[in-house]
Amino acid sequence: METLSYQDVNMGVVDRCREGDNRAQYELYKLYAKAMFNVSMRITNDYAEAEDVLQEAFISAFKNLHSYKAEASFGSWLKKIVVNAAINAIRKRRSELVPMDERLAGEVPDEINNDEDTEWQVEKVRKAIQKLPDGYRIVLSLYLLEGFDHAEIGEILGITESTSKSQFSRAKKKLLEIMREPQFAA
The missing domain is CATH 1.10.1740.10 (RNA polymerase sigma factor, region 2, helix turn helix motif)
Incomplete structure (x- = not known):
């Protein structure tokens, strides 16, 4: 072979x-x-x-x-x-990851099916991502945009894989909240 x-x-x-x-x-x-x-x-x-x-x-x-x-x-x-x-x-810059509360980690659904999701424009999503706290933005960017898995993100950031997953889940939830703000909803 x-x-x-x-x-x-x-x-x-x-x-x-x-x-x-x-x-x-x-x-x-x-x-x-x-x-x-x-x-x-x-x-x-x-x-x-x-x-x-x-x-x-x-x-x-x-x-x-x-x-x-x-x-x-x-x-x-x-x-x-x-x-x-x-x-x-x-x-x-002394920015820290957003503190974890493991009790809340499972509260965010993995997928959010909403007709509004398909209507969001790339520029609005980019601006909303910029509004995320550093910890959320970093994990979201590394996972979604740079293609790292949660184990790799954990290694890079010095956190556990489960913390990376939880941060990602919270980042998605926070991103949706930001996207629903009046300046983004229009």
Whole structure:
């Protein structure tokens, strides 16, 4: 049986970066900056901070390029660096996850079927997500938008998997409350 191996399409650029080629670093930056800025922005919810996180993440990536083993795409590896840098920026602001009360964790239904849900516009949802408390917004963004599972989120944030699930459930409930506010309902 033949074994398939992963081949990163940008490996040539990565190799040139490892050799100290500044043009290759700029090329990687151009390839990934916009997407990584969006990841950072969704987590930090602050434009200037997202820019700082992006810069720190690229500096860290270039300094630690020797540790990239090409087991996944360079973009996936870089995304983890960006997510961690954004989480650290949030922690520096001394923002904490919303306190947990396990008794309430099961009160939010997993799915909400409502005809209004299908009518919400992407921009309204984006603005509502920005209004979420940091802890809710981070877990919701990591799970829904960045594709991490709750175990990975727990590892990233230093919380349990069940806490991540509960935060996500509460974030959905809070998001619905925000979406029902008069300025969003119109």
